[in-house]
Amino acid sequence: MAGRFVGWVARLSVAWCVAMSPSWAQEVGSEIQSAARIWVAEAVQTASSAASGAMRMEVSLGSLDPRLKLAPCGNMESYLPPGSKLWGKARVGVRCVDGITRWNVTLPVTVNAWGKAWVVRHQLPTGAVIGPDDVVEAEVNWAEEPSAILRDPALWSGFQVAKPLSTGQALRANMVRPAQVFQVGSPVRVVAQGAGFQIASDGQALTAGVVGQSARVRMESGRVASGTVLDVKTVKIDL
Structure with a gap:
């Protein structure tokens, strides 16, 4: 009886060591990266399809902290942390919902959205009234800043500059004010x-x-x- 118990403990110890070995840790890390990459790609595709106008989306997923040693998981769930959005620099979460240990990690992700916008032709001081000759249409990264791009000329034409603008800056909501x-x-x-x-x-x-x-x-x-x-x-x- 004692021999069988010792053997069972030995097998359990071996199984635990295998589960937490570097090769297993690398495999879990790869699975997390894959789950996050698929989820982000689908979420960005859905969002871009619903958005008005043609946008060229670019997604760059960061790496998991290599110091983390996570147990294998039978089912992973990707999600967007509360208060976050897939726009510019963000983080996406992956949690284990079926495993020996329930862990929860986040990975950095950068989402760029390229599209047409109005950019400043030359420097404009605070208080200047914006007219058609002050801007030119160009492709910019809408997600570079959180403030919304002013695509409709009715939202900036005849408005005043709220803060000094440099050549090449795209017109955004926080840059103009009614004249x-x-x-x-x-x-x-x-x-x-x-x-x-x-x-x-x-x-x-x-x-x-x-x-x-x-x-x-x-x-x-x-x-x-x-x-x-x-x-x-x-x-x-x-x-």
């Missing part, structure tokens, strides 16, 4: 609109006007009200 269309004291047209009627009168701006934003005006009657700036001389007030 000021009138100053304090400027004469404006006030359009008061209610259910089934509209009244227009002259007024004076009490605050600077930016299209789409709120501004305070004094009407001919002396009444002060706030409304939405529509253009260079019109403020709409909803009654």
